[in-house]
Amino acid sequence: MEKLVIFFKSKINKFAAWVSLHPVISRLTVTKKILLAYLLIASFSLVAIIYAVSSLHRQTTASANLVDKDTRAVALARELQENLNSQERLEKQYLIQRNKEVLDLSLEKYQRFPQIWSDFLPLLDSSQREEMSVFYRKYRDEGGSFHDLLLSGSPTKSLEKIFNENFLPAHLDLHKSLVEFRETQQHKIDLALVGLSHDSSHAFRITLILLLLGFIFATPVALSVILNIHHSLRHLTRAIMQVASGNYDVEIKLSSHDEFGQLSRDFLEMSRKLQEFEASNLDASPLTHLPGNLVIQRRVEELLRDNIPFGHAFVDLDHFKAYNDRYGYQNGSDIISEVGDIIKEIVTRDGNSDDFVGHIGGDDYIFLTSPEKVESLSATVIEEFDKMIPAKYSEEDRQAGFFVCQDRFGVERQFPLMTISIAIICSDTSNYNSAIAISHECAKMKEHLKRLPGSNYLVDRRQGKS
Numbered sequence: 275m276e277k278l279v280i281f282f283k284s285k286i287n288k289f290a291a292w293v294s295l296h297p298v299i300s301r302l303t304v305t306k307k308i309l310l311a312y313l314l315i316a317s318f319s320l321v322a323i324i325y326a327v328s329s330l331h332r333q334t335t336a337s338a339n340l341v342d343k344d345t346r347a348v349a350l351a352r353e354l355q356e357n358l359n360s361q362e363r364l365e366k367q368y369l370i371q372r373n374k375e376v377l378d379l380s381l382e383k384y385q386r387f388p389q390i391w392s393d394f395l396p397l398l399d400s401s402q403r404e405e406m407s408v409f410y411r412k413y414r415d416e417g418g419s420f421h422d423l424l425l426s427g428s429p430t431k432s433l434e435k436i437f438n439e440n441f442l443p444a445h446l447d448l449h450k451s452l453v454e455f456r457e458t459q460q461h462k463i464d465l466a467l468v469g470l471s472h473d474s475s476h477a478f479r480i481t482l483i484l485l486l487l488g489f490i491f492a493t494p495v496a497l498s499v500i501l502n503i504h505h506s507l508r509h510l511t512r513a514i515m516q517v518a519s520g521n522y523d524v525e526i527k528l529s530s531h532d533e534f535g536q537l538s539r540d541f542l543e544m545s546r547k548l549q550e551f552e553a554s555n556l557d558a559s560p561l562t563h564l565p566g567n568l569v570i571q572r573r574v575e576e577l578l579r580d581n582i583p584f585g586h587a588f589v590d591l592d593h594f595k596a597y598n599d600r601y602g603y604q605n606g607s608d609i610i611s612e613v614g615d616i617i618k619e620i621v622t623r624d625g626n627s628d629d630f631v632g633h634i635g636g637d638d639y640i641f642l643t644s645p646e647k648v649e650s651l652s653a654t655v656i657e658e659f660d661k662m663i664p665a666k667y668s669e670e671d672r673q674a675g676f677f678v679c680q681d682r683f684g685v686e687r688q689f690p691l692m693t694i695s696i697a698i699i700c701s702d703t704s705n706y707n708s709a710i711a712i713s714h715e716c717a718k719m720k721e722h723l724k725r726l727p728g729s730n731y732l733v734d735r736r737q738g739k740s
Contacts, residue, residue, distance in 0.1 A: 337511075344463050351459070352456065354387065354452055355452050360383050361380055362442070364377075365380050384421060385560075402455065406452075419436070420440065425603075467511075561610050563614075564639070565633070566635070577701070578708070582701075583702040585642065585643050585649075585698060586698065587643070587648055587651070587731075588639075588697040588698075588716035589639040589655065590639075590723075591610075591695075592723075593693065609637075610636070613659065617641055625647055626643060626647065630642040648700065649731070655696065659694045672691070694729045695723035695729065697715075719732055
């Protein structure tokens, strides 16, 4: 009896495969196949189709929840851990070296943490949210006290004591809770994926039993639907497991014209956007949220490779360090963020639809536009910057037009109000063959601009450069 069942199953599968490859049947949507099967088959076959479609819907919903919530929660928890690790490393390094740049990087990581946390917290259930919030509040309270002492210039021994006895334990507790959450969440995802695979196999078995019971009334169309559903679920489940493991470069071999083919194309598009989102988050500036060096270099190289004319504008703030030393890190950060907003707003409003704005780092920016618009956009940026910047100084400094401060060599000298310099290179009037070459030449032009009074832009009109 068992051999007979195996024989019939083999013949049915071969026949269904032949039918599914028929050009007329393959162009039908699942809805039309089900409608046609309903007209041709008896009740058992109809039940089999309904069961299979409902199983697909249930698994697709569960898969979407895994990608949108559980997998994203694991990714954000990993990002939070990396942020904490960076903070700890930088803070220990600062306690040894007392280097201001290390302190700035540590504060930048510390201030970035709540932004990631605000995205992470809604993805937790109520018990997880309540438990982890306790560690988070303790970490922020101790961290705030510690960083206040850092900025006030407290003695190293006092800082080390506060760090080791208060901030570091709170830091480690939160880190431990994130590790435990990731392990628990990953286990949950693994179980869910195993369940999806089990449900797929179970659905196939139940459907096959129903079809065997109603075989004398079944039609090739009904069998092709079942085969197509099983094939689609298997490939989609495999793709979901790849995405859940962090591999967004998935491949789904579904070329049909029905809903499953469309679902596979939508899933591939979603995977591509997740990959771009992850790369953008890693590279983007936390202050301006503009693309960073990797994206900038890739964009310039693409324009050069495709031989598309463009104007490359390198933007730099003059006397920013002196302002930062006098008015503090937070005010300096606000300036960097606001200048990024000004450049982005002007390029978006007055530039082309495919223009690009990036943040190289610190007080350096870049925007790419067409050669005919680069000068007018630069002039508008200078105009808006010069309107904005005086309000960022005290009345005394604004009236004087300068302030006295120590330079990087410890010598007191006068620093004028902040200005802005823009070095411009147009690809259609030059012969630079790489993003690095353009960047190096802009840096040379910037040094010349910084020696000029006021805000200025300069266009490289030399020919034959490379």
